[in-house]
Amino acid sequence: MYPKKFEELCSAFEKLPGVGSKTAQRYAFTMLDKDSEQIDMMVDALKGIRQIRRCKVCGFLSDEDYCPFCKDTSRDASTIMVVAYPQDVAAIEKTGSYKGLYHVLGGLISSSKGIYPEDINIEKLLERIEPSLREVIVAVSPTMEGEMTALYLDKILKDKGVLVTRLAHGLPMGASLDYADELTLIKAMDNRRKIQDE
């Protein structure tokens, strides 16, 4: 019923995550009401994707060969935090309490999805292991895939004599104890700490 060009636009939007036919149509109608300038802006933004590169050292997004973190000599180069995705770097940076470097894997090891160690950015991490490196913090989500990746990294990095740590598991701050799931409670009990240490 709709013109072919309109249907094509809907299909394009349907490729976005979580966008069904109804939402895609809504987006398409919105674009239809926009003037040429705004459409051009979106077209240019999409074309600009090709200019987004990955940092040659850590794999984070960058306009240039090296990302702002790797270029920043004021950051503590003795610590590398390994994350799965660039978004995770943003989440950690928002806390403002980490001053070391990052390493973005670009994914997690997953036997079910057929993602093996050689498919993610691990080789470049190994190249970064130097005597001056004190600690590698594995900051991956506590999912099956996160666990597999953490264990793999622990094994290969320990062999190289680096201290490998991971983010703590336990009750989220502000959360109600009786709403926590069993696994989280078990982890919180296992990892209990002396009160004066906190």
Added chain:
Amino acid sequence: MYPKKFEELCSAFEKLPGVGSKTAQRYAFTMLDKDSEQIDMMVDALKGIRQIRRCKVCGFLSDEDYCPFCKDTSRDASTIMVVAYPQDVAAIEKTGSYKGLYHVLGGLISSSKGIYPEDINIEKLLERIEPSLREVIVAVSPTMEGEMTALYLDKILKDKGVLVTRLAHGLPMGASLDYADELTLIKAMDNRRKIQDE
């Protein structure tokens, strides 16, 4: 923290309805993972918007001068259903029980938004009033703006001697009576019909 080109892509996606910064970023990351071909597909789809036109008669979307409905001589030309948006045509067509023509206003009269009768596609509707036209069905949503538009159309079309009707208000089919809002119940009582008429 993210490259400028990436931020630009996020901003572009944020222009879509109901898309906040988090969703826009999710869309941008998805596009980042797509290959050139898929990005080109989206770019071409957006560029294609300029080729989408409005039917010269009814205002519905079309590749050509006239839309599929206006070109279809098998449809009943004695009835025109007036709707606010092209999406409404799709909703009516899905019922499969309307065989007349359409007229798309492209909006509704709204004093609060400063949309006046001359801002929507009413002039072309008046041009379609011919002696062979039997009925104009005003099929707008029962909102304040819909009501204003319906009353305005009723006034100017009646003067031209056309029968003007509107969609019935009442209980939605399958809905529970005790969940209906008061206004709907009042309308349903006011518009009650003899059982054998149904």
